[in-house]
Amino acid sequence: MTDLFQVVPGNSPLHRMNPVTKIVLTLAVSVAAFLTDNLFVLLFLLAFDLMIGVVGGVTRKAFSIFKGLLKVSVFLFILQALFVRRGNRLFWIVTDEGLLTAAAVVLRLLVVCLPLALIMTVTQPSDIANSLVQVLHLPYAYAFTLTTAIRFIPQFMEEMSGIMEAQTARGVEFDTKNAAKKLGMLLPLCVPLLISSVRRTGATATAAKARGFELRTRQSGYKRYGFGAVDLMGFLVSAALIAGAALIR
Amino acid sequence: MITAEHVGYAYRGNVRTVSDLSFHIEKGEFVALLGENGAGKTTAVKLIAGLLRPTEGRMTVNGLDTAKTRVSERAKQVGFLFQNPDRQICENTVRDEIAFGLRAVWGKKETERIRERTDELLEVFGFRGDEDPFSLSRGQRQQVALTSTLAPRPAVLLLDEPTTGLDYRECTRIMEFIRRLNETEGTTVVMVCHDMEIVLDYARRALVMAGGHLLDDGPVKEIFRDAPLLEKASLLPPQIVQIAGRLGGEFAGADDAQTLSSLIAETAKKKGERA
Amino acid sequence: MIDIRSLTFRYDGAEEDALRDVTLEIPDGAFLGIIGPAGAGKTTLALSVGGIIPHEIRGDFYGAVKVDGLDTADNKLTDLSRLVGTVFQDVESQIVSSVVEDEILYGLENFGIPRDEIEERMDFALGQVGIAGLRHRTISSLSGGQRQKVVIASLVALRPKILVLDEPTGELDPSSSRQIFSLLRSLNREYGMTVVVVEQKIMLLCEFAERLAVMSEGRVVRDGTVREVLGDIAGLEAIGVNCPRSALFSSLLSEKLGREVPVAVNADEAVETARRIIG
Numbered sequence: 173m174t175d176l177f178q179v180v181p182g183n184s185p186l187h188r189m190n191p192v193t194k195i196v197l198t199l200a201v202s203v204a205a206f207l208t209d210n211l212f213v214l215l216f217l218l219a220f221d222l223m224i225g226v227v228g229g230v231t232r233k234a235f236s237i238f239k240g241l242l243k244v245s246v247f248l249f250i251l252q253a254l255f256v257r258r259g260n261r262l263f264w265i266v267t268d269e270g271l272l273t274a275a276a277v278v279l280r281l282l283v284v285c286l287p288l289a290l291i292m293t294v295t296q297p298s299d300i301a302n303s304l305v306q307v308l309h310l311p312y313a314y315a316f317t318l319t320t321a322i323r324f325i326p327q328f329m330e331e332m333s334g335i336m337e338a339q340t341a342r343g344v345e346f347d348t349k350n351a352a353k354k355l356g357m358l359l360p361l362c363v364p365l366l367i368s369s370v371r372r373t374g375a376t377a378t379a380a381k382a383r384g385f386e387l388r389t390r391q392s393g394y395k396r397y398g399f400g401a402v403d404l405m406g407f408l409v410s411a412a413l414i415a416g417a418a419l420i421r
Numbered sequence: 422m423i424t425a426e427h428v429g430y431a432y433r434g435n436v437r438t439v440s441d442l443s444f445h446i447e448k449g450e451f452v453a454l455l456g457e458n459g460a461g462k463t464t465a466v467k468l469i470a471g472l473l474r475p476t477e478g479r480m481t482v483n484g485l486d487t488a489k490t491r492v493s494e495r496a497k498q499v500g501f502l503f504q505n506p507d508r509q510i511c512e513n514t515v516r517d518e519i520a521f522g523l524r525a526v527w528g529k530k531e532t533e534r535i536r537e538r539t540d541e542l543l544e545v546f547g548f549r550g551d552e553d554p555f556s557l558s559r560g561q562r563q564q565v566a567l568t569s570t571l572a573p574r575p576a577v578l579l580l581d582e583p584t585t586g587l588d589y590r591e592c593t594r595i596m597e598f599i600r601r602l603n604e605t606e607g608t609t610v611v612m613v614c615h616d617m618e619i620v621l622d623y624a625r626r627a628l629v630m631a632g633g634h635l636l637d638d639g640p641v642k643e644i645f646r647d648a649p650l651l652e653k654a655s656l657l658p659p660q661i662v663q664i665a666g667r668l669g670g671e672f673a674g675a676d677d678a679q680t681l682s683s684l685i686a687e688t689a690k691k692k693g694e695r696a
Numbered sequence: 697m698i699d700i701r702s703l704t705f706r707y708d709g710a711e712e713d714a715l716r717d718v719t720l721e722i723p724d725g726a727f728l729g730i731i732g733p734a735g736a737g738k739t740t741l742a743l744s745v746g747g748i749i750p751h752e753i754r755g756d757f758y759g760a761v762k763v764d765g766l767d768t769a770d771n772k773l774t775d776l777s778r779l780v781g782t783v784f785q786d787v788e789s790q791i792v793s794s795v796v797e798d799e800i801l802y803g804l805e806n807f808g809i810p811r812d813e814i815e816e817r818m819d820f821a822l823g824q825v826g827i828a829g830l831r832h833r834t835i836s837s838l839s840g841g842q843r844q845k846v847v848i849a850s851l852v853a854l855r856p857k858i859l860v861l862d863e864p865t866g867e868l869d870p871s872s873s874r875q876i877f878s879l880l881r882s883l884n885r886e887y888g889m890t891v892v893v894v895e896q897k898i899m900l901l902c903e904f905a906e907r908l909a910v911m912s913e914g915r916v917v918r919d920g921t922v923r924e925v926l927g928d929i930a931g932l933e934a935i936g937v938n939c940p941r942s943a944l945f946s947s948l949l950s951e952k953l954g955r956e957v958p959v960a961v962n963a964d965e966a967v968e969t970a971r972r973i974i975g
Contacts, residue, residue, distance in 0.1 A: 178836055179794060296834075298793045316792075323794055326836065331508075337472055338508040342570070343496030343525035361511050364555070368507065375789035378752045382777045383792075383850070384806030392805040394814055458839060458869045558734050586866055588733040588896060589938035615869050618941070655871040660899060661941040663963040668970055681941060685948050691974045692953070 178326060179296055185402045186228035186294050191303040193406040194295060198287045200410030204417035205283040213420050214279040221286040228294040237289045245278040252277050297322040303397040305390055312388050320376055328369060335361050422448040422609050423469055429477030430464055438464045439633045449607040453614055453624035457655040461633040462613045466579045469611060471495045482577060496526050500575035504582040506566035516550035519569045526573040542568050560591030567595060580612040596623055617659040629654050698722040698745055703759035705740055705749060714740040716914035722892060727884045729901035730894045732911030733936035738894045742862045745892060746780035747773050781851030783861040787844050796830050796846050803854045821853035825879060841872030858890040865897060877904040899940045902961050910937055926959050942966035
């Protein structure tokens with residue numbers, strides 16, 4: 173679980189792409205997904221997402237994220253299918269329209285979440301922040317908060333698993349199947365975790381200030397985030413996705 | 422008591438963090454696990470605790486296979502003190518914290534027995550029961566964690582760098598307590614420790630690890646005299662052993678003098694002989 | 697030089713002073729070790745040198761800390777940072793990037809080091825700390841000792857005159873701990889960097905530091921060369937500070953023989969002493 177949020181270094185076209193382009197591409201996929209209700213277009217977009225993983229050289233990770241999202245999707249699908257009452261009844265209270273709407277909702281969720289997670293695995297958080305500051309003129313304080321938050325997730329997970337391990341050693345049975353019971357056991361442990369987390373972020377801010385945080389401007393970044401052929405491709409693909417989805421709907 | 426038979430562990434099909442680990446620890450032993458970071462020491466103690474299950478071989482504690490024992494069953498036998506007490510402590514008062522481990526192991530219904538044991542421990546350690554553990558110093562929190570760990574009287578006590586971040590006094594207090602527990606109650610102690618002075622003072626046997634393998638296993642004093650072995654494991658012997666070892670060439674007997682007082686006596690005797 | 701005058705500090709909300717009337721002079725180029733029991737005020741003192749206290753951590757601050765003549769209370773943290781680099785106890789929280797290179801760049805970028813100088817500073821910092829091979833690695837793939845070195849390199853790149861470290865070897869094994877101290881020694885000797893290090897491991901201090909300051913209950917109770925401070929073993933024990941066995945050896949030997957035996961700061965000296973006595 174911890175390695176889910178860790179960046180996989182590499183030199184694929186996706187790694188070389190300007191982080192801003194990657195964000196544009198992610199947004200384009202999302203916009204396209206919301207423009208269309210056509211299940212085939214959504215399926216195509218899903219395939220495109222997985223392609224991103226292949227191009228980025230993180231195929232295995234793409235599929236493991238996909239699998240993770242699928243679990244949530246099944247739950248959502250059932251919920252949706254039960255709630256929509258329009259259309260012709262197929263069996264019990266489930267209607268044909270209900271099934272179609274549920275499929276669209278779930279596909280959209282997958283299509284939107286997958287590239288976001290994938291981009292995070294091929295881009296260092298600091299590159300995202302620096303490029304947003306340089307190219308899109310995002311104020312640095314926001315960018316810093318963003319990167320700190322992203323970097324924080326794996327640390328948080330590690331701490332959490334450390335705490336669970338320590339509690340397991342004392343005889344607390346986390347391996348229970350009962351989800352509610354497990355949550356009940358975990359909640360009291362979250363308090364010290366939150367306290368230590370807040371203390372940690374405070375220390376990070378202080379450390380940054382001690383290294384000139386307040387002097388940083390848009391021009392400070394040493395690395396330059398230029399746009400190349402890969403980025404042009406990225407923009408063209410983004411435009412094509414949106415146009416395609418809008419036309420086919 | 423603890424038996425490892427060709428135990429190997431690999432995390433999700435990745436490289437093994439330990440391999441072919443075989444040893445046997447008798448009841449009442451005081452064993453130190455030595456080696457540099459990444460040598461596999463922590464993995465080894467977690468395997469003994471059953472927090473990790475061997476991917477190869479077999480680990481048994483008190484005759485029970487750790488891979489087949491339930492958490493609660495195992496916690497009755499094995500107490501585990503972590504490096505960071507804050508991962509263990511989760512209650513708002515010292516009393517509740519000590520009772521927490523007892524409840525998990527003995528069951529919630531044993532209220533009377535739990536209260537008695539908690540009272541007893543509070544008195545032994547001189548804690549105030551209503552104190553908030555998080556208002557205590559790190560050393561005191563480590564003591565609270567230790568108290569809570571040994572409350573159910575586990576037959577085996579595992580310690581993963583128990584003295585990290587503690588000052589000299591806190592460290593001595595904790596280690597002296599563990600020594601007494603080992604000597605009077607016969608609790609088996611297995612300790613991961615980077616401080617060779619502590620290892621020399623408290624442990625009797627040492628397992629030396631490097632790169633996930635067991636390099637050697639023997640009495641602490643012999644291990645510390647084996648310079649090539651220590652080099653291989655990136656370890657430095659305790660200072661007193663260094664001194665004794667280097668004096669050894671000049672006067673016989675000093676090589677055995679690994680304790681300060683015998684080294685002093687030896688030096689004084691030699692002086693008398695020469696004079 | 698660092699000039700601490702009658703410094704008293706109490707954290708907001710605390711019931712007692714963390715530092716009580718501390719006066720300490722640390723000359724340029726010194727390698728000073730600070731030792732003492734938990735709660736003695738070591739971290740508070742370390743954070744006061746670089747101005748983290750009182751700028752980032754609030755409380756009642758009396759007295760003065762001057763670094764190279766700059767009063768820390770009157771100067772901005774950013775200006776003080778050019779003079780003093782501080783390594784916090786929790787190294788993990790000090791890292792702001794996810795790749796080694798970015799971490800070194802961070803301070804250089806912020807302080808507006810000219811682009812053509814950045815590469816040179818980067819090479820200097822990485823080379824000096826001995827982690828040139830780690831430049832493109834992600835922080836998460838590094839060991840504790842390597843992370844510690846990255847943090848030190850990120851400060852060395854800024855070429856401060858003073859480096860303050862709060863228990864840099866706390867989580868490290870003996871061989872990585874020694875590596876960190878060897879590194880500090882080379883920075884101290886080759887570049888004349890003043891090193892102030894809070895450390896519990898007395899043997900490392902005896903081997904690498906030149907001066908020792910012993911703290912107890914918010915005060916500096918001993919301050920001198922390592923040899924001077926180790927001269928009073930009984931006093932140190934009473935404070936709750938451990939002594940190397942070599943020093944215990946020389947002191948017990950002196951008791952046993954009923955005559956003065958010079959303090960043995962390390963194993964070498966103890967061996968020499970014993971040989972000299974035996975004759």
